[in-house]
Every structure is written in structure tokens, then in C-alpha cells.
Amino acid sequence: MDKTEQIFKGAITAFIKKGMQASTQEVAKEAGVAEVTLYRRYSTKENLFNTVLKNVLEKKFGAHVLEIAKENDTEIFLTNIIEDRLEVLMKNKDLVRMLLSESLRGNLTEKVNLPEVIFSSLKKGLEYHFQNKNQQVDIDFCAKQLGGVFLSYLILPDTQQFDQLTPESRRKIAKKHARSILSTLEEAQSGQSGI
Amino acid sequence: MDKTEQIFKGAITAFIKKGMQASTQEVAKEAGVAEVTLYRRYSTKENLFNTVLKNVLEKKFGAHVLEIAKENDTEIFLTNIIEDRLEVLMKNKDLVRMLLSESLRGNLTEKVNLPEVIFSSLKKGLEYHFQNKNQQVDIDFCAKQLGGVFLSYLILPDTQQFDQLTPESRRKIAKKHARSILSTLEEAQSGQSGI
DNA sequence: TCGTTATGTAAGTTACCACTAACATACATA
């Protein structure tokens, strides 16, 4: 029974329930650990929060976006990245929603700020994918569109839960979004970009 | 100097800063009113919060979506609704972000839950617009796409602030998003819908 | 066996917060 692991798990479940407002008492109880132990190890609640989140972000959202970006066909690439990221996000929906809430409140440090982390990783993936094509693409606009897809599933009222669908349905939806984004890319080629 | 107005304005600025966590003391100070006055009028902080928000939602986001939905051309309709709603949302960005944060935390009553309110009003607009066309449209999917556009501007890191752009730029962006959504509608016609 | 290290228990400190009670004041209207 690794104490650190115990604390991390307990802290996460407590933080998911109440966000940063979860008391150290609750965290301690959830982790099966004395409250003072938390302070001896992490000094402040804020530090505990950041440490735990940094760890969990790497573990759960560590993206292999560049792998996906190697795909040469843009429609397939977009479909894959939507399918992949959306699945991860929806699997951790409660955690992600808590992070979004705290982010909106300005409570997150840069390294742990989920929207920023995801947005910048999307941009990197897009840059990588388009670098060798002589297609002029507004990366920011495209990343925003992708982000919008994720956010809509995370925040808008859900009739059907994404992670409860069959793989075929999921792929179909991902493809639909991908084609939607694709259509603006093709358009941008004959016009000019973003602004 | 209408006291009620005073209280509402003060409460809003306090709530924008700290969400529902703003103390009644802070609200009172911001409103230039004694703390006890708030309790005499609204009994509890929660009730004050809900009353104020309900009022402000009606005032600031009271939508004439059905007006917009009368437009017969779908591309123009979508462009208009995006342009219109996005402008309102971005003009009240801080307030909206606070509401999103509280919504994610499950702190909002139904009538004041911004994502739900907007999503359902979007759906109504779409239903109205498509009711007399013999085009089979997945309203939910379409509303989700629209919602995603708004959320992306509200949450993702912004290089350019939407409400600081020229009207022409704004319309151009709105149109771009509209065409993107439009492309999925056209596709759906020859295939089947959403799931 | 001794000292170090990690933990637990229990009590306490300080600060804040939602909410209340008691009393005073100002104003308007009958």
C-alpha cells in the first residue's frame, strides 16, 4: 500500500467531487490518511492540488498526438484525433469538468490548465500534419473548431453519452465532425484565412 | 438611486469576481448596502444569487432567436444566429465564464443554467427554421455544433478577442462557421442522421 | 540498542462566513 498512491487517489476523488474547495479533511478521509500527513508532505492544500493534478494529467491525458498526426490523409487524421481525444476526455468526464470549472475560475497553474494544454497540443498536431503540404491552413481556427467539438460534448446537455456508444457510432460521429472541419479547410484554400 | 438596482449590480460584480463563493459581506460592500439588508430582502445567499442571476439572464440574454430563425436561407440564418449570440456572449464574457464554471459544478438551478438555456433555445430556433423544409436535419447534432462554436470562443485561449474585431471580420468568421455546419447538413440529407 | 524517519492522535489557533438579534435613525403617510 503505497502511501503516495493512496493520497493521490483519495485526493482526486475528493477534488472531483468538490473541486479545489474540497477540504483537506475530506481529502485525508478519502485517502485513509491523517490530515497532518498531507501538510507534512505538501505544505499547503494548493500545492497538494497542483501536484496531484500535474501527475494525473500526465498519466491520463498524455497524448500521442504526433503519432496521430503522421497520418497523411487529412480527413482520416481529423477523424482519428477527434475519436481518440474525445474518448479519453469522455472517459474522464467528471475530472475534466472539474478542471474546466477551475480553469474558468482562474484557479489553475499553466501546466495544469486543461483547455490550454489541449489547445496547444492540438495546434502542434495540426502544424505537424500540415507542415509538408502546400496547403495554407489557419491552424488556430482549425484547433478552435476541434476544441469546440470536445467542449460541446463535455458541457452541453447530453442525450447520448459518447462513451456508451458502439465503436462504429463513435467513429461515424467523429467522421462527421472531421468532414465539417475539412470543409472549412478546402474553402480557405481558395480564399484567405481566419480573421 | 434604486436600492434593488444597486444590489443587483453590486451582486453581479461580486459574483463575477468569485462566483457563488463571494461572501455576502463582499456583495454588500460592492453594492454600498448593509449586509443585513441582503438577508432581510433575500433570506439566504443562495436565494440572492438565483434571483440576481435570473434577472440578469433575462435582461442580457433574452433572445429573439425565433426572429432570426425566420430567415429562409439556412446559411444566412446560421450566420446570423452565430454572429448575434456570439456577440452577446463575448460582450459578457466574464459573467458567462462564471456561469459556465458554476454550471459545471452543479450549482445552478435549471432556470439559470446557461448551457442548458442556450442549448434549448438554439434547438428551438433550429426546429422553427427547418419545420417547413422537407430536409431531414439532426437538430441535436446541429445545436451541438453551434454550441461548440460558442464554447470554443468562451473557453479556449484567445489570441484575438471577438468583440474587438470589426463587424466585417465578425461576419466573416460567423459565415465560416455557418458553412462548416451547413456542410454536415447537406451530407446528412443523402445519408442518415446523428448516431 | 540507539537514532532517524514517517506516521498518527488530539488539541489548538486564527480567520472567515452565513445568518441573527437588538437598537437606532430617517422618511413617508395617515
Added chain:
DNA sequence: TATGTATGTTAGTGGTAACTTACATAACGA
């Protein structure tokens, strides 16, 4: 003038939360 109504001031109550201190205990290596 008298009375009611809305407000302010001040103090207080009970609860909670972040964080600390002091002391005890168990494990482990030298």
C-alpha cells in the same frame, strides 16, 4: 404628530477550514 417601513450599526453565534504544535508509536538501519 404618530405610526409603520426600510435601512444602518454593532455585536454576537455557531460552524468550518487551513494550518500548527506537541506528543506518542512503529519501523528500520547502523
